Amino acid sequence: MDTNTPLLNLRTIEPGDYDELAALMNLVFEDVGGAWPRMTIMDLIHQFPDGQICIEDSGKIVGAALTIKVDYNRFSLNHTYTDIINEQNVIQHQANGDALYGLDVFVHPDYRGLRLGRRLYDARKELCRNTNLKAILAGGRIPGYHKVADHLSVLEYIEKVKRKELHDPILSFQQSNDFDVKRLMKHYLPEDTKSCGYATLLEWDNVFYDEVAPSILDSEKTMVRLGIVQWQMRMMVSVDDLIDQAEFFVSSLSGYQSDFALFPEFFNAPLMGLWPEQSSVEAIRLLSGFSEEIKQRFSQLAVTYNINIISGSMPVMKDGRLYNIAYLLHRDGCIDEQYKIHITPHEQRDWVIDGGDKVKVFETDAGRIGILICYDAEFPELGRMLSEQGVQIMFVPFWTDTKNGYLRVRLCAQARAIENECYVAIGGSVGNLPRVNNVDIQYAQSAVFSPSDIYFPHDATITEASPNTEMIIFADVELDKLKYLNTEGSVTNLRHRRLDLYGGFTLSKQK
Template sequence: MTMPVPLSPPSSARVACVQFGMRAYAAFEDFERHVAFYVRAAADARADLVVLPEYVSIGLIATWPPTSSHDGIRRLALESPRVIELMRGLALTHGLTLVAGSHPMVRDGVLENVAVVCLPDGDVVLQPKLHVTPNERRAWGFSGGHELCVIDTPRARIGVLVCYDVEFPEAARALSDRGAELIVVPFCTDDRQGYHRVRYCAQARAIENQVYVAMAGTVGVLDGVPNMDVNWAKAAVLTPCDYGFARDGIAAESEPNEETFLVAELDFERLRAARAAGTVTPHLDRRPDLFPFTLLIR
């Protein structure tokens, strides 16, 4: 489900991207306080949309006795209803859209890495990660999802590509073709080269689709959680490279590897003008007749 489509498209939005420090929690309440702090701070900054990173809840595995990576991630999946209810409550309380990171979930007997989008009216949309990395398959047993959601929020039509998904141009193009003007990328990378794979592809998606891209990742060291040792990130809001935008296509970015959040203003009227009459117009000029493909869109 999605929010009703506004009578006229939103002209702007303020987005906050949380660069989230990994912690080995002693109890669920510690995780709740950690997340609530950042959502409250973003709301105080008048953010319309808040982005948390991939695997935001994985520190909860440390609350249980040591176990294998497979067993730990499946036990964490059992907590997904509680995590979703927490995130949904925060979105309702603060009257904003919360892209609440991703969480392991078992759906139809299959373990998936699922992003949770909580809308200010209480609705929740689930977006599975479509492409899982070799490490996710090997260490945790994840499978990729099969649906791609275009989500109408009060301030923007968005799509969510979880980390590795942004490295595949087809998914972003499908979202853009169906009206998404903001692509949100929750990510978790453990080293600089992993981060830059995600970052450079996110910048390319912003340029080739003439969309905004907001990305938020995890930072710090996490002890007590198998297969989640170190994290490297730099949150960013990216734009097309054209007049009216920053020359380097970076609206805002954080310092690397510091727990913090950034806020950026998105001007959708400027984006639409660039799509219609920019220096180049890749959103209009692509040749779908040369590259047909079919993708399930909900």
């Protein structure tokens, strides 16, 4: 290659490329038989044209990737090279296969170091995603093994390559491109003396694979719009007064096609002003008498305005005990509930509230969500329990009276987004309630947080409200980005958990 900057072009291979392609294969694969016959390459192009990709520099082919479709259940098990290409050099392509099989990737020696192999692999991954295939499989040679075969077993060699104590020109490259070693295959290519006949079965999983392509009505949403009500506490004289104010915000959020509306913790506290002469313990229990009616009327709003509502939280009496419960009012009329788990000293002392004992993920028509009420967001164990149930969005309705209390919620919510690779929306209340003891002042700045990686905003904050101002905010969150993050992020917190050291939460503990 000369010193000029290459003019690279990635395209599919055409029949007229055979002579140039064969010359490159002879150069790269001199030790294992060189180029395939013209008939084999022509058959590949005819049967699966999109799977045959090359990179050219100013019209000259300098790298290529050859690929077929196979049945995943068959070729994720042990097999040999002749199961893929028989003795007559006929490729065993399966047009209805549910996985890609990487035959070869090769780059001209003069062009190594330009990461052309990575480009070819990225093109394969994109093909796998676009055609909704389960995975990419490949039989990977380990041509560096013969150098150490006299004192290392093949498994020891693979482990040392994985730990970067040794370098293998193929296995090291495959692992750097997110392929995992699934099994060792003996006698894969007996004439491959450099690999001593061994090969690794490599696999890259398509996290976007849908086993059954859904109808348009059943398809999973990938772009979800969150709406948050930064609610102002004001004097109210009836439940109708409260619902009228709430309906204004629900209608506004629905008008902007929001999938969710989040209200703050204890958003119905203004109704406690109806009993200024009562103690705080008595007033909160009187307030709980409105909760069932408010829940049902919010459910009607959810259906009427076609929006899922997280109704902040409300005090609820059950079996003689008072709980702090958030309701999820689905737009199809279903209702779910989440108890607050950790009760603050203020709630215990002034209101005598008890805590719940279970957190769960709720399936909605716009993703898998969890609800952590205010103080609960400050306990990482709860967020991890939700993440192990596949949560995509956590909602945190909160009530804080001071900025330092608010910052505890905000900073912990951001941590939950990062460590659990999900979105977190927080929504609080502003204003003052002079006639209500223990809920007299408010401080809030509602926001939506993302994980912190290249797929997301530089400060991991998608949107935030103005502090202490009644308003609504919106955020569009892309659920697909969470899948990319989980497998290809700069760091992958969930995948790198040391379960051998600190274990994990099991769903059985939640039952």
